[in-house]
Structures are given as C-alpha cells and as structure tokens.
Amino acid sequence: MNTVFGRLNNSSLKRRMADEIRENILNGTLREGERLVERKLAEQFSTSLTAVREALIELEAQGFITKKPNFATFVTKFPPDAVDKIFAFRRVIEVHTVAEAARVGTSEQMESLSQAYEELLAAAEAQDTRLYLQKDLALHELIWQISNNEYFEIALKRVVRPFFAFTAIRMSHGDSYDLVEDASNHLAFVDPIRSRDAEAAGKAYLSALDEWYAQACAYVFT
Numbered sequence: 001m002n003t004v005f006g007r008l009n010n011s012s013l014k015r016r017m018a019d020e021i022r023e024n025i026l027n028g029t030l031r032e033g034e035r036l037v038e039r040k041l042a043e044q045f046s047t048s049l050t051a052v053r054e055a056l057i058e059l060e061a062q063g064f065i066t067k068k069p070n071f072a073t074f075v076t077k078f079p080p081d082a083v084d085k086i087f088a089f090r091r092v093i094e095v096h097t098v099a100e101a102a103r104v105g106t107s108e109q110m111e112s113l114s115q116a117y118e119e120l121l122a123a124a125e126a127q128d129t130r131l132y133l134q135k136d137l138a139l140h141e142l143i144w145q146i147s148n149n150e151y152f153e154i155a156l157k158r159v160v161r162p163f164f165a166f167t168a169i170r171m172s173h174g175d176s177y178d179l180v181e182d183a184s185n186h187l188a189f190v191d192p193i194r195s196r197d198a199e200a201a202g203k204a205y206l207s208a209l210d211e212w213y214a215q216a217c218a219y220v221f222t
Helices: 013-026 038-045 049-062 082-104 107-125 129-146 150-171 179-194 198-220
Strands: 065-067 073-075
Touching (some): 013 038, 082 150, 107 179, 129 179, 150 198
C-alpha cells in the first residue's frame, strides 16, 4: 500500500483518521480486499498503534473493514455468492424485526421513523448516493432498535452494515439505481409500521427485499 497520509493533530485524532481511511476506501485508493497493516498506518499518520487500532475499530463497526481470524485487517470485500446468503438472512431475521417494530413501537419512535424517512427522501432527491446510503442504513438501524430485541439488532448490524459499506464502495465509482424510486420502496413498509400493521409491514418488506436483491445483483455484486 503506497498511500501517504498527512500528519494529524491530536484533536479528534481517531475520528479524523477513520474519516481519511474511509475516504480512501470509497475513492478506490484502498482497494477491496486490500490488507491494512497497523504499523504502516501508524507510520503514515505519524501516530501511535493505539490510535490506529481505535480508528480501525470504528471502521470495522461501520462495516468498511473486516478482521480475519488471524487478526489481519482487510478492506471489506464479498464473494459473488454472498448476495444470496445475505438476503436469505434478511428475509428471515429482518422481516420479523420490521413486523415487531410495527407491533411494539412507541409514538415517539414513530415520529423518529418519519423524520428518518424524510432525510432519506431528501438525499434521494439530491441524487447524493453516499448520503442516501448513510440515511438508508440509519433508517434500517432505527427500525431494528424500535423492534426492541437487542439480539436481532446485534445480528443485523454484523451482517447488514458491511453489506451497506460494500454497496457504498462499489457505487462510489459506477452508475446508481433510481434513488427516488428506491425511497418510495421504503415508504411501502414505513407506512404500515407507523400505522402499526405488523402483517402488512412484513409483506411490504419482503417485496422491498426482492427489489433490493435485484439491485444488488445489477449494481453491487457484478
């Protein structure tokens, strides 16, 4: 890896380092599957190994990097057959979570969901793909939280966050699907969640997953 990073001040070091590494992932300077060596990063940033590790922990939580069993760290990359496995998981776990959110969500949480959808739609109308994917993930994570099952939420974060990060990596360099149309697909299940219709929310989410699977095959896993 020949990337050269500028020296950072101590203030907000971890976040600034994570931001710079993430940007290099999104712009293709750091490639999918490329190994990140902590000692080299510390030298390039002129900082400590501890600071580098903290930044990498943040990026791993966001799904942009993956730690392998031998403790090596790599930019997130999925094999082609991962799309089927990811969506099989989502059809079981996430659909149930959506239905539960409709069933147990509070009025205050439904207001937050409405706000999250408005932010998603605004990003779509601005044709800002990166921001749209950030708002998309935020909306999904809010639904997971509303469902009030921390075990499902942990499992979904582990699988779906890296998928969104990988989508952002791939779509930073290629054509985007119709963001406004995709936002309308979200409204199809957001509305029944807000009206507390668990069955309709689950069915609408299954339909949305079918559309997203087709988009993932066409735009991400190609």
